[in-house]
Amino acid sequence: GQNIDQPTEMTATEGAIVQINCTYQTSGFNGLFWYQQHAAEAPTFLSYNVLDGLEEKGRFSSFLSRSKGYSYLLLKELQMKDSASYLCAVRDGGNNRLAFGKGNQVVVIP
Amino acid sequence: DVKVTQSSRYLVKRTGEKVFLECVQDMDHENMFWYRQDPGLGLRLIYFSYDVKMKEKGDIPEGYSVSREKKERFSLILESASTNQTSMYLCASSTRGGNQPQHFGDGTRLSIL
Numbered sequence: 338g339q340n341i342d343q344p345t346e347m348t349a350t351e352g353a354i355v356q357i358n359c360t361y362q363t364s365g366f367n368g369l370f371w372y373q374q375h376a377a378e379a380p381t382f383l384s385y386n387v388l389d390g391l392e393e394k395g396r397f398s399s400f401l402s403r404s405k406g407y408s409y410l411l412l413k414e415l416q417m418k419d420s421a422s423y424l425c426a427v428r429d430g431g432n433n434r435l436a437f438g439k440g441n442q443v444v445v446i447p
Numbered sequence: 448d449v450k451v452t453q454s455s456r457y458l459v460k461r462t463g464e465k466v467f468l469e470c471v472q473d474m475d476h477e478n479m480f481w482y483r484q485d486p487g488l489g490l491r492l493i494y495f496s497y498d499v500k501m502k503e504k505g506d507i508p509e510g511y512s513v514s515r516e517k518k519e520r521f522s523l524i525l526e527s528a529s530t531n532q533t534s535m536y537l538c539a540s541s542t543r544g545g546n547q548p549q550h551f552g553d554g555t556r557l558s559i560l
Binding site for chain 2: 379
């Protein structure tokens with residue numbers, strides 16, 4: 338089975354940088370996804386990591402350390418529209434099913 | 448763009464009713480998934496399917512069944528609805544390949560009275 342842990346909520350100021358952490362325990366790690374979910378909307382895909390290191394996509398970056406069972410999502414130059422829940426999901430083994438964390442609610446204030 | 452369409456955004460049913468939630472995707476994806484999302488519990492996998500006519504249990508299959516008669520359509524069935532099945536239900540699809548993300552529908556908010 339899997340155990341995925343994320344902090345529940347954080348508040349940050351517009352223009353700032355925020356780091357959202359995710360730790361996981363899984364028997365057969367095979368990739369980690371980050372999703373963004375606005376209130377009452379579907380989750381949308383942000384990033385994917387399978388090898389150690391940093392993946393950068395515009396204002397969003399995601400980091401993975403497989404040996405530590407740890408990932409973070411970095412949001413730079415925060416905008417009000419970044420207020421959302423950020424979900425970490427781990428792919429375990431050779432199938433395509435994902436195990437999701439409970440999500441981290443980010444609130445951006447002016 | 449991938450389009451995953453769920454038949455209803457909001458649905459109200461009564462205890463004991465048989466409830467059908469429909470999901471259709473237009474990208475010829477092999478994999479389809481049904482989740483429920485509850486406050487404090489996150490997304491939990493109910494059932495998934497890798498191909499037509501096949502299904503696999505997820506983490507919380509009790510009280511649910513599924514049907515995949517055509518590749519583009521994946522139905523979730525509540526055999527006899529109960530109040531603890533009041534939830535947001537999300538359907539997702541993906542193509543094969545470990546780095547392929549799942550694409551989600553807008554969800555169905557189901558209330559069982």
